[in-house]
Amino acid sequence: MNLNENYLDADVPERKLKPSKSGNFEGIPIVAPTSEPTTSVNLDKTFFTKAPLAVSISDDRSMSRSTSINSLNTAYLSSRRSPLRAMKLQAKNDLMSTELTNSSGNISQLPSVQKKYADPYLDSENDIRSRLAESIYSMETSVRGSEIQRRPYVSNEIPNVFKFSKPNNVKVPNEQETYDKNFLIFTSAGKPIYCMHGKDEKIMSYTGLVNTVVSYFQVNGPSELKTISTFASDKRFTFLDKSPILLMAQSERGESSNELLNQLDFLYSYILSSLSERQLVRLFSKRENFDLRNYLETTDFENLDEICSLICDRMFPSLLLNSLQCLPFRHSSRLKLQSLILQQLEKRQDIPRGTLLYGLIIAPQNKLCCVLRPKGHTLHTTDLHLLFCLISHQFQNLDETQELWVPICFPKFNSSGFLYCYIKFLPNDSNSNEKSALVLISAQKDAFFSLKSFSDELIVKLESERILKKINASKGFKLSDIPAPMVHHFIYKSKQNVQYVMPHFEINSNIAMDSSQGLEYELKLKTYYQQLHGTVVRDNGNLLSRSILNFVKWSSQDNKDMAIDETRMQFSELDEYIIGNSSFEQESVNMLGMAWVTPKFELYLIGNNGVVDKKVLFKSARKVANWCQKNESRLFISEGAVF
Amino acid sequence: MLQFKLVLLGDSSVGKSSIVHRFVKDTFDELRESTIGAAFLSQSITIHPNDGNGAKDVVIKFEIWDTAGQERYKSLAPMYYRNANAALVVYDITQEDSLQKARNWVDELKNKVGDDDLVIYLLGNKVDLCQDMPGSETIPELNEGEDDEQKVRAISTEEAKQYAQEQGLLFREVSAKTGDGIKEIFQEIGEKLYDSKKDEILSKQNRQINGGNNGQVDIHLQRPSTNDPTSCCS
Numbered sequence: 001m002n003l004n005e006n007y008l009d010a011d012v013p014e015r016k017l018k019p020s021k022s023g024n025f026e027g028i029p030i031v032a033p034t035s036e037p038t039t040s041v042n043l044d045k046t047f048f049t050k051a052p053l054a055v056s057i058s059d060d061r062s063m064s065r066s067t068s069i070n071s072l073n074t075a076y077l078s079s080r081r082s083p084l085r086a087m088k089l090q091a092k093n094d095l096m097s098t099e100l101t102n103s104s105g106n107i108s109q110l111p112s113v114q115k116k117y118a119d120p121y122l123d124s125e126n127d128i129r130s131r132l133a134e135s136i137y138s139m140e141t142s143v144r145g146s147e148i149q150r151r152p153y154v155s156n157e158i159p160n161v162f163k164f165s166k167p168n169n170v171k172v173p174n175e176q177e178t179y180d181k182n183f184l185i186f187t188s189a190g191k192p193i194y195c196m197h198g199k200d201e202k203i204m205s206y207t208g209l210v211n212t213v214v215s216y217f218q219v220n221g222p223s224e225l226k227t228i229s230t231f232a233s234d235k236r237f238t239f240l241d242k243s244p245i246l247l248m249a250q251s252e253r254g255e256s257s258n259e260l261l262n263q264l265d266f267l268y269s270y271i272l273s274s275l276s277e278r279q280l281v282r283l284f285s286k287r288e289n290f291d292l293r294n295y296l297e298t299t300d301f302e303n304l305d306e307i308c309s310l311i312c313d314r315m316f317p318s319l320l321l322n323s324l325q326c327l328p329f330r331h332s333s334r335l336k337l338q339s340l341i342l343q344q345l346e347k348r349q350d351i352p353r354g355t356l357l358y359g360l361i362i363a364p365q366n367k368l369c370c371v372l373r374p375k376g377h378t379l380h381t382t383d384l385h386l387l388f389c390l391i392s393h394q395f396q397n398l399d400e401t402q403e404l405w406v407p408i409c410f411p412k413f414n415s416s417g418f419l420y421c422y423i424k425f426l427p428n429d430s431n432s433n434e435k436s437a438l439v440l441i442s443a444q445k446d447a448f449f450s451l452k453s454f455s456d457e458l459i460v461k462l463e464s465e466r467i468l469k470k471i472n473a474s475k476g477f478k479l480s481d482i483p484a485p486m487v488h489h490f491i492y493k494s495k496q497n498v499q500y501v502m503p504h505f506e507i508n509s510n511i512a513m514d515s516s517q518g519l520e521y522e523l524k525l526k527t528y529y530q531q532l533h534g535t536v537v538r539d540n541g542n543l544l545s546r547s548i549l550n551f552v553k554w555s556s557q558d559n560k561d562m563a564i565d566e567t568r569m570q571f572s573e574l575d576e577y578i579i580g581n582s583s584f585e586q587e588s589v590n591m592l593g594m595a596w597v598t599p600k601f602e603l604y605l606i607g608n609n610g611v612v613d614k615k616v617l618f619k620s621a622r623k624v625a626n627w628c629q630k631n632e633s634r635l636f637i638s639e640g641a642v643f
Numbered sequence: 644m645l646q647f648k649l650v651l652l653g654d655s656s657v658g659k660s661s662i663v664h665r666f667v668k669d670t671f672d673e674l675r676e677s678t679i680g681a682a683f684l685s686q687s688i689t690i691h692p693n694d695g696n697g698a699k700d701v702v703i704k705f706e707i708w709d710t711a712g713q714e715r716y717k718s719l720a721p722m723y724y725r726n727a728n729a730a731l732v733v734y735d736i737t738q739e740d741s742l743q744k745a746r747n748w749v750d751e752l753k754n755k756v757g758d759d760d761l762v763i764y765l766l767g768n769k770v771d772l773c774q775d776m777p778g779s780e781t782i783p784e785l786n787e788g789e790d791d792e793q794k795v796r797a798i799s800t801e802e803a804k805q806y807a808q809e810q811g812l813l814f815r816e817v818s819a820k821t822g823d824g825i826k827e828i829f830q831e832i833g834e835k836l837y838d839s840k841k842d843e844i845l846s847k848q849n850r851q852i853n854g855g856n857n858g859q860v861d862i863h864l865q866r867p868s869t870n871d872p873t874s875c876c877s
Contacts, residue, residue, distance in 0.1 A: 275715070297655065297713050299677040394676055401667065406680030407719065421680075446722050448683070 180252040181312050183267060185304075186210070188243045189289040193271075194301065196308040210248055214239060227257040240264040244284035245271065245292075253527065256534055258541040259320070263311050266319055266382065269411045270307055273386045274300050276409035278416035299394065306393045315522040317491050317500060318366075318385055320533055321602070326499040327367035328477055331633040333470050334370070337361075338641035340465060341372050344458045345643055351450050357419065358441040359641075360384075361426075361471065364434035366392050368499070369471055371640030380412035381498060391423065391437050400425045400435065403455075405448045419443055422451040426459065428472045436471055479503040482627045484620040489525060490605040492628045497636045501628070525606070528554075532595045532604045546599050551614050554591040592617055601625065644687075644702045645844070647836050650724045652752075653733035654744035655712030658768040661819035662733065663709045666829055671820050678711040681723055690833045692841075703833040712744075724752060729762040729832045736767040736816060739797040742806075749810055760839050762832055764813040767803055771818040772796075 185194040190207040192200060213228070218241075228237045233252070238260035240247040247264040255263075272280065274296070284290050310316045318325060329337075341359060345351075358379060359372030366388040373379070387408065395404065404423040409415065422440040438459070440451045462468040479487060481503075493500035505521065535550045537543055590612045596603040603625055607617045628635060651659040660678050664670055667686040687704040708723040710716070724730055732748045734741040745765060752763055773796040800816060807814035813831065817824035837844075 279715075295715070297677060297715070299679055299713075302676070390679070394679060398682075401684060403683040404680055405683065407716070445719060448722075452683070 179250075182250045183264070183308050183311075184210070184248045184250070185267065185271075186246050186248075187284070187290065187292055188241075188246055191289065191291050191293070193245070193292050193296070194304050196305070196312070206248075210239070210246070214241060214246065226261065236260065238264065240268060242268050244280065244288070244290075253530075254534075255530060256537070256539060256541075258537070258539055259530070259534075262319060262322075262541070266311065266385070267304065267307060269382050270304060270386060270389075271296075271300075272411040272415055273383075273409050274303075276416055276418060277411070303389065303394060307389055310389065313519060313523055313526075315505070315526045315529075317502070317526075317529060318381070320530060321491070321493050321500055322381055323493055323498045323500050324381055324384060325365075325367050326497075326501060326636050327363040327369040327471075327474055328501065328631075328635050329369060329474050330470070333467060334633075334637070336465065337370050337462070337467050337471075338372075340461050340467065341370065341458065341641045342643060344454065344461060345372070348454055348457075351454060355442050355444055355447045355450055356440055356454065357443055358439075360387075360439040360441075361436055362388060362391060362439060363436045363471060363474065364392075367476075368637060369436060369474075371637060373640055373642060375642050379410065383410035383412050386410070387421070387439065391439070395423065395425075395437075398425055400427045403452060407445070417443075418445075420445050420447065422448060422455060424455055424459075426468060426471070427463070429469075477501075477503055479506060482624055484623040484627070486608050486611045486616055487620045487624065488606045488608045490603060490621075490624055491529060492624065492635075493602040494628075494632065494636050495599070495601060497638060499636045501635045528591070528593055528606050529604050532593045532606075536595045536597050536602075543597055543602075546597070548595065548597040549618075550595045551617070552593045552595070553612075554593070555589055594618065594621055596621055596625070601628070603628075644704055645837065645840075646704045646706060647728040647833070648708070648726055649705045649729045649731065649832070650708040650727040651710060651731045651733060652720065652724065652745075652748045653712055653731075653766075654735070654738070654741040655714075657712065657733045657735040657738065657741050658819050659712060659731075659733050660709050662731070662766070662768060662817070662825060663707055665819045665822050665825045667707070669822065671822070677713065678709060680711055680716065681719070682709045683707070684709060686829075688829055688833050690830065690837060692834070692837055701837060703837065705829065705833075720751075721755060724756060727756070727761065728836055729764065731764045731766055731828070732812075733766045733768050734798065734803075735769050736796055736798050736803075737769055737772050742798050742803060746806070749812065753810075760836075762813065762835050762839075763810075764815070764828060764832060765803060765807045765810075766814075766828065767798065767800070767816040768819055770816050770823060771820045 179197045181196075182198065183194075183196040184192070184203060184206060186192050186203075186207050188211075190211050192203045192207060195203045226238060229235070234254065236249075236251050236255070236257065238249045238251070238257050240249075240261055245268065247268055249260040249264050251260060275283075283292065283295065311319065345356070356372075357374065357377075359370075360368065361370040363369045368384070387410075390406075390408070398404070402424075404421070406421045406423060407418040408421055409418050413419070420442050422438075422442070424438050425435040426438055428435050438455055440455060442451060459468070462471075479489065489503065489505070491500055491502045505518075505525070532550075532552055535552055536548045590610050592607045592611055592614065594603075594605050594607075594614075594617055596605070603621060605617070605621050605624065607620075611617055632638075651663060653659055655677060660675055660682070661671060663682075663684060664672065664675075667684050684707045685704060686707065687702055689700050689702050691700055708727070710720060710723050730748075730752055732745045732752075734745040749763060749765070752761065803816075804814055806812075813835070815824050815828060815831075817828065819825060
């Protein structure tokens with residue numbers, strides 16, 4: 001894909017860029033578009049944070065020097081973002097959201113926290129014991145302002161260095177609230193179809209503007225408009241023109257255009273999966289101003305909501321890495337499972353070829369457990385992600401007494417036709433709510449009963465051979481299973497298999513994963529990974545080179561050394577508190593992450609807070625990589641059951 | 644054991660899935676998601692035929708297609724009703740146009756399924772939303788909170804009843820939420836189907852009894868079916 005970013009920028013006094021009541025667009029200064037991408041004018045420093053570094057492993061010395069530049073900038077980027085639009089209210093939100101463990105969330109105590117210069121913690125910082133502790137444990141984030149309550153956590157809390165206006169799942173009654181990320185979908189004629197946040201009245205005013213911008217570029221430039229970036233506020237507006245549908249992403253989270261385009265393409269793929277391209281074109285060929293919203297159903301909007309929240313708020317590396325998450329499963333059991341399925345297929349010669357195209361067993365949390373596929377054919381990851389989203393969201397309330405017959409268009413397989421999915425949840429004795437699903441995919445709409453009998457016999461087989469029990473018992477792995485110290489979390493992607501694995505999240509056990517704190521953790525982790533990934537890919541999404549080793553450092557200390565110190569003084573006390581070194585005032589942030597790309601695998605790894613030694617982290621990373629390679633047959637599906 | 648195929652049809656969100664779940668599991672889910680495609684379930688009932696043939700209980704197994712009401716899945720519908728023995732056509736008594744959709748379904752069934760034995764049952768769902776029905780006291784506690792706007796009945800019992808009589812349909816108003824009338828529908832359908840197929844069943848049974856087999860017989864009542872996994876025509 002050829003990306004063409006057109007940067008619009010102007011010298012607008014920063015103070016003007018406050019969020020306004022009438023909508024998010026006010027902050028963008030739109031001037032005459034530069035006909036070619038400019039790299040010389042008005043480039044804000046944050047631009048360079050995206051400048052990735054490709055460093056070979058052997059060149060250790062130069063690596064450390066260059067990466068530190070990179071990391072400085074990254075840290076700068078992440079904490080610099082908010083000042084320009086810092087409303088007091090928003091600032092308070094920031095505080096509350098970053099204050100992970102402070103249950104009271106009492107705003108009134110904010111002023112008392114301002115005593116940063118007389119900080120008892122700073123004095124104790126030289127204490128060897130505390131520094132030692134720091135390298136192993138990270139601090140509870142709520143210690144701010146209170147006595148030094150160093151409750152050593154077992155290294156499982158990482159600080160949040162990213163400024164989000166607020167977690168998106170928190171509903172704020174204030175309608176004027178602006179979002180740091182939004183998705184909008186309209187028809188090319190300007191009718192709204194879907195928006196992630198915001199009401200119709202607000203969106204309506206967008207449509208005209210967006211259409212004007214898009215058609216301006218269609219008329220005037222040979223280049224397709226993809227992204228408008230405002231450096232001043234670090235906002236990005238990315239467009240995907242899939243006439244008759246137009247999609248737009250708005251983000252302040254520092255994602256690359258390509259990443260946003262991928263996200264938009266995923267949303268578009270969902271719409272296709274529900275309608276198919278043929279139907280979409282037909283609907284709009286009759287009337288260009290067709291109102292698609294009336295044609296889509298409640299379920300579609302629910303699913304779009306779900307997908308948007310997956311993209312924006314959840315740890316969902318599948319899309320970023322364009323690969324599937326796989327269920328770790330004993331190799332011999334996986335072979336057994338595959339051979340059982342193939343035997344069953346062999347036995348049912350009466351099912352004509354083409355009736356059963358693909359078979360999948362999907363474990364809870366969208367982990368692929370088994371694939372049955374014809375030789376030479378695989379399903380595209382996007383198609384599978386769509387199917388997984390449907391299963392985990394739409395059908396989660398179903399139980400094993402029901403069987404479903406669902407027409408789905410798999411846009412990357414064939415965007416103009418439907419396939420039919422037989423979906424049945426597999427029985428699970430261990431009364432957990434999480435059930436695996438068996439999916440059989442056919443091209444024939446009346447194949448239900450053939451597939452049903454196939455499935456009935458297969459499930460009996462799986463139960464009698466105790467394979468089902470093993471599937472249900474498979475629990476994935478924990479970080480502690482791997483002898484790799486100082487690692488907080490990692491994602492390992494096997495390139496050949498287009499699959500990735502990651503350990504369970506390990507956060508404070510009294511935080512439920514779907515509580516707001518759990519969600520915040522996911523968002524935080526997601527952002528770390530997103531920035532790590534951003535250092536190894538080009539603007540078009542391709543990897544920089546075949547082998548890359550990048551370290552990225554997020555640090556609160558570095559902030560102080562930066563030149564922004566002066567500008568920072570201009571802000572009010574409250575602002576400064578947020579911007580300065582924000583919530584980690586008492587917690588020194590020294591996060592080190594690394595992205596390691598080889599021809600065989602990609603490893604993204606985040607160290608514990610306080611681990612500053614690249615060698616230590618790299619040693620652990622090697623252990624992680626070795627472990628994953630050693631267990632490759634357990635962690636990944638290599639071929640699947642091929643017929 | 645007798646096996647009958649049953650299909651639910653009707654506009655979206657009239658409560659088809661809720662009716663099936665009340666019947667199959669005796670549960671009700673306030674926040675049921677819309678059905679995508681169709682769901683296949685089964686449930687058995689026992690009927691007590693009083694036809695001189697000794698009061699022998701008969702077990703009937705219903706295989707139920709719970710279809711999506713959404714317009715876009717309409718082209719799939721024939722596959723579900725083609726071999727059905729009974730069809731439940733559901734409308735929402737608080738939604739004016741849902742009865743019209745139900746009428747369309749009835750017309751389609753009558754045109755496309757050339758079987759006079761097809762039992763069509765017209766069901767008005769959600770009577771619990773209209774507590775002002777004659778005969779039942781208004782009990783506000785039943786509706787606590789979640790339905791802040793008390794829905795108004797949009798389709799009178801008489802109107803639907805009259806239509807059902809004209810078309811020769813069975814008719815009942817039910818509530819999947821309270822379970823009111825749900826069991827009775829399936830009982831009634833079971834009995835009616837048993838009655839209409841009785842002679843066929845008995846003759847088959849007799850043949851087998853004469854053949855010396857006195858035990859339990861499984862009889863599947865199906866017209867020649869493309870659903871048969873052993874035949875591959877479609």
